[in-house]
Amino acid sequence: MYTALRLQRKLKRELGQGDVQVIVVDPEPYMTYQPFLPEAAAGSISPRHVVVPLRRILPRCQVVIGEAVAINHGKRTATIKTLATAEEGTGAVEIHYDELVLAPGSVSRTLPVPGLLDHGIGFKTVEEAIGLRNHVLEQLDIASSTRDPDVRDAALTFVFVGGGYAGVEALAELEDMARYAVRYYHNIAPEDLKWILVEATGRILPEVGEEMGKYAVRELRGRNIDVRLETRLDSCVDRVAALSDGSRFPTRTLVWTAGVKPHPILASTDLPVNVHGRLKCTAALHVDGVEHAWSAGDAAAVPDVTAEEPGKECAPNAQHALRQSKVLAENLIASLHGRPLKDYAHKYAGSVASLGLHKGVAHVYGRKLKGYPAWFMHRAYHLSRVPTFNRKARVLAEWTLSGLFKREIVSLGSLENPRAEFKLAADTGRHPEAS
Secondary structure (H helix, E strand, O other), rough: OOOOOHHHHHOOOOOOOOOEEEEEOOOOEEEEEEHHHHHHOOOOOHHHHHHHEHHHHOOEEEEEEEEEEEOOOOOOOEEEEEHHHHHHHHOOEEEEEOEEEEEOEEOOOOOOOOOHHHEOOOOOHHHHHHHHHHHHHHHHHHHHHOHHHHHHHHOEEEEEOOOHHHHHHHHHHHHHHHHHHHHHOOOHHHOOEEEEOOOOOOOOOOHOOHHHHHHHHHHHHOOOOEOOOOOOOOOOHHHHEEEEOOEEOOOEEEOOOOOOOEHHHHHEEOOOOOOOEEEEEOOOOOOOOHHHHOOOHHHEEEEEOOOOOOOOOOOOHHHHHHHHHHHHHHHHOOOOOOOOOOOOOOOOOOOEEEEEOOOOEHHHOOOOEEOOHHHHHHHHHHHHHOOHHHHHHHHHHHHHHHHHOOOOOOOOEEEOOHHHHHHHOOOOOHHHHOO
């Protein structure tokens, strides 16, 4: 999206005149600003304001809502499945191109853990974030209304696997929300909730450094969150989380955030990939050894020219992806006009992470912050990075209002099955008056 946005601005004169056409293909009609997913799950930001509509921000581009299932760069064609092709029953269509920008990002990396497919919950999309929020609030309703102690304990036990940004921020924000929500339940106390963070390595949030990572562990444990380092999830069959340290936790909530992997579309191309499945790219963001193919973000293995150690690649995170998109667009335009290309070079600035409302950790340009200053820096940084003034203003307004009024604790789980009520009303077997 950022590459297309910059191309749209730089090629304003050529677009629409037949000289240049930019086609953007994506399965969703929006771009998700993923750093805001934890706050959307906690109810601090509306789901609509976490996403940016492609058609509004890219009016000079042709937006195709569809999924690329194969790319034949030798023939310069991309095979696309759209909603229309599914309705028509005609199969996928082919789109011809001259220049290819392949930036599909990444998907959740799962492991063959027994029961994970049946009971695991991801945290990569806005739909998953809002679904998890509804799920957590529904567990409080179940625990409040049941008389079975086993059902109550399982409903009030929340297991998060993965101590990276996604896992820690999601757990911290949802624990904050649930602890606030239970004040409105007559028979649930905050100490009844059991939150467990499972991490296979010896530290969490490695991006913020060892010292700030240890502080984050102390902060979470101080909130009665059970942080288990050097521990793996061995099984979650029958909704029982079995850990490698021998612990077993009956739970109705298992959130899997243990890393990401390159998008599967990369394996359906004739482009070169490395051992990790990412596209081999040059520092100019050109696919190595292939003409007219470009990549950036999580899908691209881009050499880090600022690193002291040889062979190091840029980390697959938003900090690099946003900056790479601008260089990619400039280089693509330069190649069209026969000008020399520019190498992508960005020295890692550091990282910020939220640990819930008014709590956070940061390690930026060598400076270490924790608590409120780090939380404020986290919000300020991501507010500056979320695209469009429209979204910036809406997010800032929601943050302001959330500081003046109480949190929303309503579960809208029925949104995930909107026709259920109508089906019940139309079921003549259940409603004799309809016969």
